[in-house]
Amino acid sequence: MNLLLIGVLLALIAIAYQIGLSKSxxxxxxxxxxxxxxxxxxxxxxxxxxxxxxPAFLILxxxxxxxxxxxxxxxxxxxxxxxxxxxxxxxxEVLMNRVKAIASGxxxxxxxxxxxxxxxxxxxxxxxxxxxxxxxxxxxxxIVGLLIAKKRVAENFRARxxxxxxxxxxxxxxxxxxxxxxxxxxxxxxxxxxRFFSFVSPLDFFFGTEWNPGFSTSGSAEGSYGLLPxxxxxxxxxxxxxxxxVPIGLMIAIYLAEYASPTLRSWAKPAIEILAGxxxxxxxxxxxxxxxxxxxxxxxxxxxxxxxxxxxx
Numbered sequence: 001m002n003l004l005l006i007g008v009l010l011a012l013i014a015i016a017y018q019i020g021l022s023k024s025x026x027x028x029x030x031x032x033x034x035x036x037x038x039x040x041x042x043x044x045x046x047x048x049x050x051x052x053x054x055p056a057f058l059i060l061x062x063x064x065x066x067x068x069x070x071x072x073x074x075x076x077x078x079x080x081x082x083x084x085x086x087x088x089x090x091x092x093e094v095l096m097n098r099v100k101a102i103a104s105g106x107x108x109x110x111x112x113x114x115x116x117x118x119x120x121x122x123x124x125x126x127x128x129x130x131x132x133x134x135x136x137x138x139x140x141x142x143i144v145g146l147l148i149a150k151k152r153v154a155e156n157f158r159a160r161x162x163x164x165x166x167x168x169x170x171x172x173x174x175x176x177x178x179x180x181x182x183x184x185x186x187x188x189x190x191x192x193x194x195r196f197f198s199f200v201s202p203l204d205f206f207f208g209t210e211w212n213p214g215f216s217t218s219g220s221a222e223g224s225y226g227l228l229p230x231x232x233x234x235x236x237x238x239x240x241x242x243x244x245x246v247p248i249g250l251m252i253a254i255y256l257a258e259y260a261s262p263t264l265r266s267w268a269k270p271a272i273e274i275l276a277g278x279x280x281x282x283x284x285x286x287x288x289x290x291x292x293x294x295x296x297x298x299x300x301x302x303x304x305x306x307x308x309x310x311x312x313x
Contacts, residue, residue, distance in 0.1 A: 005060065005135060009142060013053040016146045020048030023153045039160035047159045050166055051149030056142035063134050074126050075099050078119035099123055200225050 024044035028037055037044075075096060076084060087095065095116070098108050102120035112120075153159070197205070208226020252272075256265055299306035 002060075002064065005138060008139065009053060009056050009060075012056075012139075012142050012146070013049045016052035016142075016149070017045040017049040019045075019146065019150055020153055021045035023150060024159075027153070027155050038156050038158050039163075043159040043163050044153050044157075046163045048146060048149040048153065050163065052142050052146040054166075055145045056138045059141050060134070060138050063137070067130060067134075070130075071123060071126060072096060075119045075123055078122055079115050083115065103127070 021041050021044065024037060024039075024041040028041065076092070079095070098112065099116055099119045100123070101108055102112055102116060103124040205225050206227055208224060209228050210224040210226045211229045212224045214223030256268060256272075260268065296306045
């Protein structure tokens with residue numbers, strides 16, 4: 001339903017743009033004299049499209065955020081109080097998945113309880129009503145926004161200023177999301193680091209010579225958490241990579257700059273730039289999954305034992 005609704009909204013936005021564009025051109029006269037308008041016709045079309053799309057998408061986002069909690073309450077209302085009292089959060093999630101499976105028609109492997117069937121029937125009913133209600137509300141918001149914006153289109157209406165203001169606000173929000181995401185990552189890492197150092201000594205971590213982590217469900221540390229082996233492994237692999245890549249890369253650069261023909265340079269340089277744009281983690285996964293096993297197999301043919309997951313491989 002969401003994909004269908006988004007498709008309909010995108011179509012309405014395209015129609016709204018054309019409506020705003022057509023009205024602005026009609027205001028410009030038969031000669032399409034844009035000098036009669038405060039802004040170029042495209043800005044009027046963009047403004048009508050934004051008025052059509054932004055409120056509708058905001059309602060759709062809020063609806064999708066609130067809907068799961070409402071559906072959860074609908075399901076839990078059908079569960080007997082005695083049964084619900086003995087459930088923890090994990091059991092409730094299992095129950096929700098079972099009820100959703102029954103409501104969708106896929107069913108469950110065992111015999112569902114009577115309250116599960118009742119909850120599934122109620123869930124299917126509410127989902128159907130909610131889908132039609134969401135469709136109606138979102139489309140009404142889009143149409144109302146379109147009509148309001150179309151009515152405001154006039155010769156002296158500052159469409160360009162409005163559109164640029166909306167774009168600036170959108171860019172500021174995107175920047176804010178990026179900043180908040182970065183801060184969230186930093187705070188999460190900081191809190192986890194504090195938790196880690198609460199059961200591992202910083203001295204043992206930074207100066208330990210053994211890395212053999214253990215896992216415990218009791219919250220205590222087991223094993224060794226020395227950083228030096230990891231640091232040494234990183235430096236060793238980086239050094240080997242530099243010994244291989246720097247001479248080869250330097251010679252390739254000199255050849256392309258001084259000796260290669262224009263034809264060769266015209267396709268080799270873009271190809272190298274494309275390869276440079278691929279994240280190094282992709283090359284790492286490729287080496288781990290393809291190159292490592294290849295060297296292991298080749299070593300076995302000549303009687304050499306090569307570990308496919310070794311850093312040197």
